Amino acid sequence: MPRSPRMRRTPIAIAAAIALATALLPAAPALGAPTTCVDPGFGKPMQVTADCIDPSYANPVIDAETDETSPVPHHRVSGHFEGTNIQFTIYLHAAADKSKWEGRFFQYTYPTVFTPGGDLSKATDRAIGFALASGGYAVQAGNTSLSLGYRHAAAAAKFAKTVAARYYGSDRKIYGYLYGPSGGSFQTAGAAENTDGVWQGFVPMVQAVPTPNSYNFNGRAAAELILADKADAIHDALMPGGSGDPYSVLDEAERAVFSEVSRLGIPDKAWENPDYLLGYDQQFYGTAGLSSDSPLAYDPTYVDDFWNAPGYLGTESTPLGARVRTELADMGDTVGHRWNIAKRFAYRYQLPAAGTGWIALDQFRNSDGTPMYPQRAVGEPGFSGFVSGFAAFDGSINGKVIAVSNLYDTDALPIHTDWYRKQIEASLGPAASDNYRVYFTDHADHQDAVPTGERATHLVDWYGMVEQALRDVAAWVEEGVQPPASTQYTIEDSQIVISDKAQKREGLQPSVDITSGGGQVIKAKVGQAVPIVATARTPQGGGQVIKAEWDFESDGAYVAGGAVAPKKNVTVSTKHVFTEPGTYFVSVKVTAERNGDVDAEYALLQNIDRVRVVVTQ
Missing domain, CATH: 3.40.50.1820 (Alpha/Beta hydrolase fold, catalytic domain)
Known part of the structure; x- marks a missing residue:
């Protein structure tokens, strides 16, 4: 990315900038003679040590130092690596708070910018506040579009250590x-x-x-094609108080796809938000959804085989085979629509080697490990390679x-x-x-x-x-x-x-269980005060429950559930009057904190439970 004239520096100007920056800071401890990190060539990872210099990021330049008050008081150092489009920002404690630094830093990394005006070199307010509150400074590196791999982040981390050592006046590790x-x-x-x-x-x-192929996204696209009309019924079956059996609302073709998608590892729980699972969520997917009419460039003959060759779903004499042919007819039998449907099921024909750990795809193998279906080429996993x-x-x-x-x-x-x-x-x-x-x-x-x-x-x-x-x-x-x-x-x-029991499940997250009525359904009348009781527990190391909140109207608007004395095991109760008949999913959200600190801002551990409330006149 070209820099503005203000940002361009000649070698003399670079040296002057570094000299000025270092003159303003205490002396840093002497370092051993650095070596150059060995570049193994394109397509291979570079081994970066604490002492080697990555030649692509060898010249860090400090562009500005400022004292900021938001989101909390801090000293901000921003700069760039000369000859690259990578910028970095270091967020250090304010001068009055230097004693709060405990010799560490936290660094967030992400490869792409999705929102206009985004900048991968700038940390969020939450990342800054958390780092400073946790005895560390924050570092972030990137640019305004795409920052791949870890090398730029490593270079920023190493340079930030030098800046921090001088700023804090410390030679500690x-x-x-x-x-x-x-x-x-x-x-x-x-x-x-x-x-x-x-x-x-x-x-x-x-x-x-x-992954060996895009089976997670293709599987969701297959679900969108076959199960979209039954999404609400599946959702209801899996919600609290539902039947728990989504297969009961599906026909044979739909049952085949639901089973296939579930066994791909796409969470059954996610059907609680089917718009997201199926790619309809406007906030995160826009109108693009999960599939398109574009061909697979690396396998241009796949579409013809899918619809014409034995062993492929398009010719399969099963209810699901018949259904995909019906879907094509309903869409309009065009080349693009043929690709649209065929790509959704490509994971059946792109199995990795047996025994490589991809258990979600073993459903497409025979008992002897051989593939059930004809196998195709798999596109190069370029995204994961470049990004990692x-x-x-x-x-x-x-x-x-x-x-x-x-x-x-x-x-x-x-x-x-x-x-x-x-x-x-x-x-x-x-x-x-x-x-x-x-x-x-x-x-x-x-x-x-x-x-x-x-x-x-x-x-x-x-x-x-x-x-x-x-x-x-x-x-x-x-x-x-x-x-x-x-x-x-x-x-x-x-x-x-x-497990739904915190002590058995372990980890960090508290468990919470609405126990009212002894089941997942409460029946109530309009105008009746409905009592609801929940019990929350924390696992070993999960701290203490410090807060409980309730959402009665299924709108995500939580209200406080009364004071909670911090404890590992807490029972909370409330009453609510419903003014209209209908089905409500009442949620209780509990929050735990490691030390039982009710004023803590970070490291809050949350969980939710819900109960179906059926309100009649």
């Missing part, structure tokens, strides 16, 4: 912790496997992995890793976090338990925006889990304090299943 969601989890894993000494801990969030810095994803991590993933996530499937866990366990062997944890969050999906409106009726703000994980990984690294046990789970047909 500085510990670093990298975290990022989704595409940022690619970068975080790439850094964990291919850097040494730059960061000591990593928190990949809603963890994405280099071409990491191997073999689990060879250098440092402590705590993954935080969510059980309603249809973009980065929960089963994918388990896949990477197994990579780490295979790589590290018995040492894995000393270097890895995974915390699954119930009632949370892929998006990191604080849920509002209808989404808030069943989804929590899961960033508190991340913040607690970051604090725990820091204590693990710096003091040897073991973090709470990983979330305990089983895998049932590629679905991650956890």
Whole structure:
């Protein structure tokens, strides 16, 4: 990206800028002679150490230093790497608060900008506030469009250590912790496997992995084609007080697709928000949805085989085969529409090698491990390669890793976090338990925006889990304090299943259970005061419950449920009068905090339970 004339610097100007910046700061401790990081060539990850210099980011320039008051008082240092489009920002404690620094930093990473005016080199207010409140400074690096891999982040982290040492006037060791969601989890894993000494801990969030094909998105597109008309019925069956059996509302073709999609690991829980699962959510998908009429450039003959060759769904003599042919006729039998449907089921014909851990695709194998269907070429996984810095994803991590993933996530499937866990366990062997944890969050999906409106009726703000994980990984690294046990789970047909009891489930998240009426349905009359009781518990290391809130009208507008004395086990109760007949899903949201601090702003651990209330005249 071209720079404005103000930002361009000659070598003399660069030297002058660095000299000016360093003159304003205390002297830094002397460093050994640096080496150059070895470039292994395109398509391979660079091994970056604490001491080597990445030649692409060898010349950091400080552009400005300011004292800021928002979101909290802090000293801000911004700059760029000469000859690149990468900028960085360092957020240090305000001069009056320097004593609050405890020798660490937290660094957020993400590869792309989705909103106009976004800037990957600028941290959010929450990231700044959390870092400073947690004894660290914050670092972020990137640009206004695309920042791939981990090398730019590593260079910024290393330069920031020099700036921080001078600013704080300290020669203490500085510990670093990298975290990022989704595409940022690619970068975080790439850094964990291919850097040494730059960061000591990593928190990949809603963890994405280099899948053998796009089966998570294609599977959702298959569901949209076949199950869209039954989405509300599936939703109702899986809601509290529903039948619990979505198959009962489906015909044979629909049952086949629902089973297939579920066994792909797309969470059954996500049907509580079918618009998101099916790609209709305007906030996150716009009008594009999950499928298109464009062909697969790497396999141009696939569409003809899908509709004409034996072994493919388009010619299959099954209810589902008949249904896809009917869908094509209804769409209009054009080349584009043929591609649109055929791509949705491409995962059947792109199986990875047997025994490589992709259990979601084993449903398409015979008992002897051979594929049930004809097999095709698979497109190069360019996105994961470029974004991760071409990491191997073999689990060879250098440092402590705590993954935080969510059980309603249809973009980065929960089963994918388990896949990477197994990579780490295979790589590290018995040492894995000393270097890895995974915390699954119930009632949370892929998006990191604080849920509002209808989404808030069943989804929590899961960033508190991340913040607690970051604090725990820091204590693990710096003091040897073991973090709470990983979330305990089983895998049932590629679905991650956890207990609804906090002590059995472990991890960080509290459990909450509405116990009114002894079931999931309460029957009430208009004008009647309906009593509702809930019990919340925290797991070992999950702190104490500090707050309970209620949403009575299924609109995501929570009201306080009265004072809660911080405890590990809490029972809360309320009464509500419904003024109109109808079916309501009353939600209770509880919040826990590690130390029972009712005034805490960060690292808040939340969960939700709901009950169906049927109100009649």
